Amino acid sequence: MYGLSLTDEILGITLIWGFVFIYAVMGAMDFGAGFWSMIYINRDKTNVTNIANRYLSPTWEVTNVFIVALVVAIYSMFPRAAYSLGTILLIPGSLILLLITIRSAFLVFSHAAEKYKRLLIYVSGITGILIPGLLIAVLPISQGGYVIEQNGRESLSLGLLFTSPNVYAFIAFAIISSLFLSSLLLADYSKTAGDLRAYGVYRRDALITGPISLICAFLIMVTLKTEANWIYIKMMDNLPLLITSAACFILTGALLMIPGGKGLKGIPRLAVIVTIIQFLLAGFVYGRAHLPYIIYDNETIRTGFTDPSSFRAVFIVYVVGFAILFPGFYFFWRLFMRDRSVRQTD
Amino acid sequence: MVIEVSHLVIARAMFGTTMAFHIIFATLGIGIPFMILISELMFLKTKDQDYSIMAKRWTRVKGVLLGVAIPSGTIAGVSLSLLWPGFMEVIGRVMALPFQIEIYAFFIEALFLSIYVYAYDRISTKARIISLILVTFGALASAVLISNVHAFEGTPAGFRVVNGKIVDVNPWAAFFNPAFFITAGHVSLTALMTGSFVFAGTSGFKMLRNSPGSRSYQFHAKALVMSLILGGVISLISALSGHASAQYLYEYQPEKLAAAEGLFETQSHAPLTIGGSVDPEKQEVKHAIEIPWALSFLAGNRFDTVVRGLNEFPRDYWPPLFIHTMFNGMVGIGMYSILVAIIGVYWLKFKKKTVVPKWMLFAFFLSAPLSILAIEFGWILACTGRQPWTIYHILSTADSVTSQQNLGILYLLFILVYLLLGIVVIAVLYFYFKRNPLIHELSGQTDPDDKNYPAH
Ligand code: HDD
Ligand code: HEM
Ligand code: HEM
Numbered sequence: 022m023y024g025l026s027l028t029d030e031i032l033g034i035t036l037i038w039g040f041v042f043i044y045a046v047m048g049a050m051d052f053g054a055g056f057w058s059m060i061y062i063n064r065d066k067t068n069v070t071n072i073a074n075r076y077l078s079p080t081w082e083v084t085n086v087f088i089v090a091l092v093v094a095i096y097s098m099f100p101r102a103a104y105s106l107g108t109i110l111l112i113p114g115s116l117i118l119l120l121i122t123i124r125s126a127f128l129v130f131s132h133a134a135e136k137y138k139r140l141l142i143y144v145s146g147i148t149g150i151l152i153p154g155l156l157i158a159v160l161p162i163s164q165g166g167y168v169i170e171q172n173g174r175e176s177l178s179l180g181l182l183f184t185s186p187n188v189y190a191f192i193a194f195a196i197i198s199s200l201f202l203s204s205l206l207l208a209d210y211s212k213t214a215g216d217l218r219a220y221g222v223y224r225r226d227a228l229i230t231g232p233i234s235l236i237c238a239f240l241i242m243v244t245l246k247t248e249a250n251w252i253y254i255k256m257m258d259n260l261p262l263l264i265t266s267a268a269c270f271i272l273t274g275a276l277l278m279i280p281g282g283k284g285l286k287g288i289p290r291l292a293v294i295v296t297i298i299q300f301l302l303a304g305f306v307y308g309r310a311h312l313p314y315i316i317y318d319n320e321t322i323r324t325g326f327t328d329p330s331s332f333r334a335v336f337i338v339y340v341v342g343f344a345i346l347f348p349g350f351y352f353f354w355r356l357f358m359r360d361r362s363v364r365q366t367d
Numbered sequence: 368m369v370i371e372v373s374h375l376v377i378a379r380a381m382f383g384t385t386m387a388f389h390i391i392f393a394t395l396g397i398g399i400p401f402m403i404l405i406s407e408l409m410f411l412k413t414k415d416q417d418y419s420i421m422a423k424r425w426t427r428v429k430g431v432l433l434g435v436a437i438p439s440g441t442i443a444g445v446s447l448s449l450l451w452p453g454f455m456e457v458i459g460r461v462m463a464l465p466f467q468i469e470i471y472a473f474f475i476e477a478l479f480l481s482i483y484v485y486a487y488d489r490i491s492t493k494a495r496i497i498s499l500i501l502v503t504f505g506a507l508a509s510a511v512l513i514s515n516v517h518a519f520e521g522t523p524a525g526f527r528v529v530n531g532k533i534v535d536v537n538p539w540a541a542f543f544n545p546a547f548f549i550t551a552g553h554v555s556l557t558a559l560m561t562g563s564f565v566f567a568g569t570s571g572f573k574m575l576r577n578s579p580g581s582r583s584y585q586f587h588a589k590a591l592v593m594s595l596i597l598g599g600v601i602s603l604i605s606a607l608s609g610h611a612s613a614q615y616l617y618e619y620q621p622e623k624l625a626a627a628e629g630l631f632e633t634q635s636h637a638p639l640t641i642g643g644s645v646d647p648e649k650q651e652v653k654h655a656i657e658i659p660w661a662l663s664f665l666a667g668n669r670f671d672t673v674v675r676g677l678n679e680f681p682r683d684y685w686p687p688l689f690i691h692t693m694f695n696g697m698v699g700i701g702m703y704s705i706l707v708a709i710i711g712v713y714w715l716k717f718k719k720k721t722v723v724p725k726w727m728l729f730a731f732f733l734s735a736p737l738s739i740l741a742i743e744f745g746w747i748l749a750c751t752g753r754q755p756w757t758i759y760h761i762l763s764t765a766d767s768v769t770s771q772q773n774l775g776i777l778y779l780l781f782i783l784v785y786l787l788l789g790i791v792v793i794a795v796l797y798f799y800f801k802r803n804p805l806i807h808e809l810s811g812q813t814d815p816d817d818k819n820y821p822a823h
Contacts (some may be wrong), residue, residue, distance in 0.1 A: 086470065088445075089440075089473070093470060096448055103452065103456065108771060111771045122442060125438045129430065176770070327459055328536040330538060334539065335467055338467050345471070349478055
């Protein structure tokens with residue numbers, strides 16, 4: 022494809038793209054759920070907040086492991102790029118770390134002390150908005166143009182960063198789409214749990230946030246055209262995929278409108294799946310266009326790559342590790358699911 | 368130049384603070400599940416309900432500590448790349464395996480901890496014990512793996528540097544670097560030992576506050592005996608493994624051993640110096656007690672072993688000399704723990720006394736904070752004692768540090784967040800146990816609220 026064959030570098034960057042995607046989807050659901058539970062905190066008669074909370078409690082830990090896995094994957098496969106990324110991202114990276122720390126700690130504490138429950142909901146709601154916004158800023162930064170050199174050192178120009186419409190488009194997109202994804206998921210979750218009130222609320226939220234997220238995606242494209250034309254042009258090479266992605270979006274909307282049994286509108290389970298496919302397509306087009314650059318235009322996947330013998334060892338460890346862990350996950354999942362149905366009946 | 372120096376110092380202070388904070392929760396994250404496992408085993412053996420209650424109550428503690436262990440560990444992992452990009456570039460090329468495998472260790476720990484906690488009442492005792500074994504195993508494995516990166520920093524292996532380029536990389540040779548087993552052993556043993564003494568310390572504290580003969584007093588006395596026996600055995604083995612660590616320093620990082628001992632002149636029949644402060648100008652350790660010949664014997668098992676002194680190395684390569692105090696503190700606490708365990712076991716087990724004098728309880732109580740302090744001392748000795756290198760004689764700390772300036776404000780933010788977390792952890796534990804006093808559980812009431820699920 023496009024002159025790239027399946028080299029070690031491509032294998033490595035694909036693995037990293039996979040981690041980014043998984044973290045983006047899991048994180049979006051996680052952070053968005055935090056926000057919704059804050060918004061609906063005072064609606065005590067409905068279960069809307071509890072639904073969000075119940076979803077949140079068991080997932081954040083697994084989500085967190087993925088961000089660690091992502092960082093480890095970057096420095097073990099592209100150490101040179103990790104050097105540049107680490108240097109450039111010191112300030113945004115540290116802020117993200119601080120927010121994640123506060124958030125995860127309060128999530129755990131709230132289970133031990135009823136006193137902190139309200140405080141927690143605010144903490145996780147506010148950080149749930151801030152973290153995706155900060156995290157996504159990594160993408161425009163990697164597109165180049167915000168790094169300046171002063172006396173031979175590279176550093177991030179916050180001035181340039183915060184006057185760029187493209188950056189704001191990305192930030193808006195991250196926030197809105199994490200709300201969209203999480204409301205979809207919570208709609209599905211509350212339908213399964215048989216909570217129709219909550220279902221109605223989250224379905225409505227998905228119908229509101231969905232179109233806004235599409236508008237943000239268009240804004241990203243428009244601003245990319247002027248600010249990072251190189252990636253815009255390469256994304257347009259894959260226009261058919263982008264159109265398919267937009268079609269998936271419309272399908273999601275339709276899936277929320279049609280009758281879905283039990284006298285309810287919508288088949289949220291399918292809508293979640295179609296939306297994930299939509300993000301997968303768009304993410305693929307963006308990632309594909311980004312290659313071979315990790316950071317435009319000074320680190321490519323070739324200049325950044327690790328030692329071949331290291332790569333082989335690391336890759337084997339990945340394969341063996343996942344082969345061993347997979348049955349563990351399966352067991353966990355079954356125990357967990359059965360556990361939940363037990364709770365529902367008693 | 369002045370700015371350069373202070374910039375590096377802030378980065379070091381920042382990373383050191385993160386690690387010093389994380390290590391408290393990480394070590395307890397190994398030690399506490401281990402002690403919960405021992406309690407469950409005791410319950411299995413004696414069928415005494417008290418041990419089961421012990422396990423349940425400490426599981427709560429573990430759950431809360433995890434809320435700090437995981438995010439602070441995430442900070443540690445990510446700030447390695449943010450603060451030391453030069454170092455991580457080398458690690459990424461040569462020593463990525465431990466980080467990689469560690470992810471799986473985290474998964475194992477997280478999975479089985481959830482199973483133990485969430486499904487406590489639904490799974491059999493045997494399944495609980497298997498889960499706990501795997502939790503402890505996962506925690507130990509992640510500690511061993513990450514400490515292995517530290518071991519590699521002291522005894523780098525598995526690559527060569529030719530004209531500034533890294534060549535001939537052999538990742539498994541790097542993984543099994545010369546200090547791997549010694550570091551793994553000492554870190555694991557001292558973490559288990561800390562778990563035992565945290566149990567012992569808590570029991571001592573509780574017994575001080577309850578009257579002898581009361582139900583609570585008896586309950587805590589059981590926990591005390593169990594943890595003192597265990598702690599005594601493990602601290603003996605820890606001391607031996609610490610001795611092995613010192614011998615490996617003698618072989619691989621002689622500057623560090625010389626600084627830890629305040630030894631300036633290379634000599635055979637070198638004395639062991641205890642206490643005092645090292646004075647680089649007068650080349651002596653002031654106000655110290657010297658045990659003739661002991662250092663030579665410790666370093667090489669023979670009195671005529673030649674131990675190299677600091678003067679043999681360029682002054683720029685000297686580690687900070689205060690690590691002498693760290694070393695003394697760590698070894699001192701190790702000795703204290705052994706002593707306390709012997710006294711306690713003698714009193715409770717051999718003399719079969721049911722009432723313990725207050726001073727003794729106080730001594731047991733002290734062993735808990737002291738063992739955590741020893742962990743801190745050990746790491747400061749090991750990391751600060753490696754200065755000025757991040758990779759011994761290959762990569763200097765100054766070449767590892769980020770080129771970004773203005774770290775001061777970030778440092779301040781991190782300190783504030785750690786303070787906040789520290790205070791909140793203590794408050795949460797305090798309120799939790801105030802609301803759920805031991806006496807409720809002892810009188811046969813089961814814990815009414817399963818806090819792991821938010822209210823429906
Ligand atoms: C409860 C904690 C504890 C206790 C009682 C001891 N240690 Fe320790 N020590 C550690 C906790 C620790 C540690 C935190 O785990 C370190 C830091 C780095 C490492 O590998 O282990 C360590 C490092 C460490 C090092 C430096 C290794 C290096 O530079 O890489 C030496 C020489 C010793 N120890 C020796 C001893 C001796 C002779 C002890 C006698 C009783 C002793 N330790 C007790
Ligand atoms: C968990 C317990 C640890 C503690 C308490 C600790 C403590 C410290 C301290 C105090 C410093 C600053 C040293 C100085 O500049 O004087 C430091 C530096 C450092 N440590 Fe450790 N450390 C720990 C574990 C580790 C581990 C496991 C690694 C390896 C992955 C490691 C790698 C480093 C590096 C790379 C530096 C920065 C460069 C340097 O100053 O040497 N540390 N640590
Ligand atoms: C530079 C050094 C270190 C780094 C980069 C590091 C990294 C991490 C990370 C990323 C986590 C969170 C894992 C998660 O997301 O589940 C964590 C937790 C933990 N770490 Fe560290 N760590 C370091 C030093 C240590 C040391 C020296 C020990 C033990 C002696 C240790 C033991 C643990 C334990 C027991 C946990 C708790 C994890 C859990 O319970 O899930 N760590 N660490």
